[in-house]
Amino acid sequence: MKPLNDTVSVVTGAGRGIGREIALHQARAGAQVALMSRTQSEIDETARMIEAEGGIALALALDVADGASVEKGLARVVEGLGPIDLLVNNHGAFRAFGPIWDCDPETWWGDVEINLRGTFNTCRVVAPAMRERARGRIVNLVGGGTGNSFPHGSGYAASKAAIMRLTECLDDTTRDVGVYAFAVDPGLVRTQMTELQLNSEAGKTFLPGIQDLFAEGVNIPPARAAALIADIAAGRFDALHGRLLRGVDDRDALEQEMDRVVETDGRALRFTGLTQPKL
Structure with missing residues (x-):
């Protein structure tokens, strides 16, 4: 039996x-997969x-930033395939390069809206249904700037850091019934998004580090993140719910160190050296 048989993704x-x-x-x-894109x-x-x-x-064209469209699309998934067991928010936009005063405001905000609002829209529909069934996993993709400064990619970074925190908050509202949320950073993968960074004049001007990394041979195969997410879907990394996993991780080594990560509260967005009130 395949590990994701009887799974709707x-x-x-x-x-x-x-x-x-x-x-x-x-x-x-073994999963039945609903595919979404514009x-x-x-x-x-x-x-x-x-x-x-x-x-x-099942292929459904929709705009994840449009809440009504997302609601209708996800209802079609349930009607056509059954209740949703796994949600993977992989959509993303990164078109605003440079210091904020050089970015077109609408383009900058558009990156945030697609990345963050799109993730919110899908999660707000799927999470309560998963809670009712006491079954499900949600994976939100993050990336550059999630846990560090990305001065010439501030819109993308701000949205991805927000998605990381959203993932933690979401997990804290669903984990009590065994519904878990995870953040996954696929690493630097050569995609249409990175081609824009490499070939546009703004990308060449403001993101030369991307050029250098690819020139040095840094190019993570997308299969690394895909295999990791398949393992998450099968429950292998449930102990790390609410935390960040990476496409570059050695999955066997990660499994061995899960207890230590949880004990040290690792792989999460945290202030250091400050005492925070418990809310």
Whole structure:
């Protein structure tokens, strides 16, 4: 029996890159996968790839920043495939490069809205249904700037740091019934998003470090994050709910150190050296 048989999975941003790889891994592990993206042709192609391997896929074009569209889309998933067991928020935008005074305000805010509001929109629909069933896992993708300064990618960084905190807050409201939320950083992967950073004039000007990293051969295969998320979906890393896992992690080593991570409250957004009130 495959580890994700009888699992209904939703993957946003599933039309290409990391999201497509995540969806393929879910399907190969036995899940029925709902694919979401703004571009119908891209998710249709992912669906064909899954179906060619004998899997089941449902392709739904929608804008995750549109709450009503998300509600309708997720209702269609439940109607067509059944209750949702796994939600993977992989959608993302990073188009505003440079110090904030050089960024177009609408572009900067658009990155935040797609990344953060889109994640909020999907979670607010799926999480209560998972609570009712006392079953489910939610994986939110984060990235550069989540836990450190990213001065020329401030919109992306601000949204990803917010998603990390949202993940922690969400997990604190669902873990009591065994519904767990996780953050995953896939690492630096060559995608359409990073191509914009590499090839646009703004990217070349403000993000030369990205150019250097790729020139040095840093390019994490998307299969690393996809395999990690498949393991999360199967329950392997439940002890690390509410925390950050990375595509570059050695999964066997990570499993061995889970108790230590929990004991030291690691892999989370925390102030250091300050006593915080318990809310």
